[in-house]
Amino acid sequence: MVKVGTLEVWPPVVLAPMAGITNIAFRTLCREQGGGLFVCEMITSRALVERNPLTFEMIRFGAGERPRSLQLYGVDPVVIGRAARMIAEEDLADHIDLNFGCPVPKVTRRGGGSALPYKRKLLREILRQAVANAGGLPVTMKMRKGIDDDHLTYLDAGRMAAEEGLAAVALHARTAKQHYGGNADWDAIKRLRDAVPDIPVLGNGDIWTADDALRMVAQTGCDGVVVGRGCLGRPWLFRDLENAFNGVEDRAQPTLGEVTRTLLRHAELLCEVIGSERYGVADFRKHIGWYLKGFVVGAETRRLLALSNGLAELEDRLADLDHDQPWPGEAADGPRGKSGERQKVMLPHGWLDDPDELTVPSPDAEDTTSGG
Known part of the structure; x- marks a missing residue:
């Protein structure tokens, strides 16, 4: 059992939010197969507070869907705080996850997603405002190792999350530059687990089968796993994951x-x-x-x-x-979607000059029509 604030999650499995994927339809299929936390598509905090109709469509939950997990993306501590307060006061969700892991250029070139943790003071203020305004709802964060191997941020960010009262942290063990290419660095998950002993640490990256999840937990000591691309076209992976964490060897092999x-x-x-x-x-x-x-x-x-x-x-x-x-066995496992490392990470001009700069990126970093 992994405790995420007031939530008790078993099996210790989280469906990663994926744009255009983790809507009610896909979450329904996955939830029917096994337990865990199932997060909706990422939305922007600004679009939420401005009550963008598309954003409200994206955070619809099924009638019996509990707990309701919502992922917020934002760059402005004040707007993040307003969004967290709105979620709590209007009962829009039971759990708030903050996105600091998105590697796509339209996000990082504006200072968001996996680019933001490099700005330490800005990150801390966002975390502080989210927790202070969430009304007791558990707040978690998902992040990457950093921008690239020369600009790793995950250990500092994880410690900061624990200090600011987050309920858990999840690490996709790749840098933004890696995008979805190469291999996930599971040793980084272990280093984070060792550095942040007081809150749950969840591991993400290269979990294609339930046995991969068991290996990750055994190898890193993480408290649970986050599954993204591995479940695309395979909602029954959550049945396998529940069996695996319950010590049952049966695995789905559908015709x-x-x-x-x-x-x-x-x-x-x-x-x-x-x-x-x-x-x-x-x-x-x-x-x-x-x-x-x-x-x-x-x-x-x-x-x-x-x-x-x-x-x-x-x-x-x-x-x-x-x-x-x-x-087909192993032929059905492995990467899904686009992989491959990026030549460079798109960042705002001068972004790497001063990690302690507290300047908030411009409002266009949160495109209200994109949903994140």
């Missing part, structure tokens, strides 16, 4: 027929969430390759599946697959 049934249900749920079959099926296209990873399905068949214009057409094309094809 292609079983996978297609889950795939179709995911598409149906997404259409309900979006409120349009046409747009729901279009939005679902990115998931098809993840569900079919490792299975023998021809390129033309994959292309036609991705071009489906409605649920009936998608179901008809899925019916043509070999539903008896067995689970």
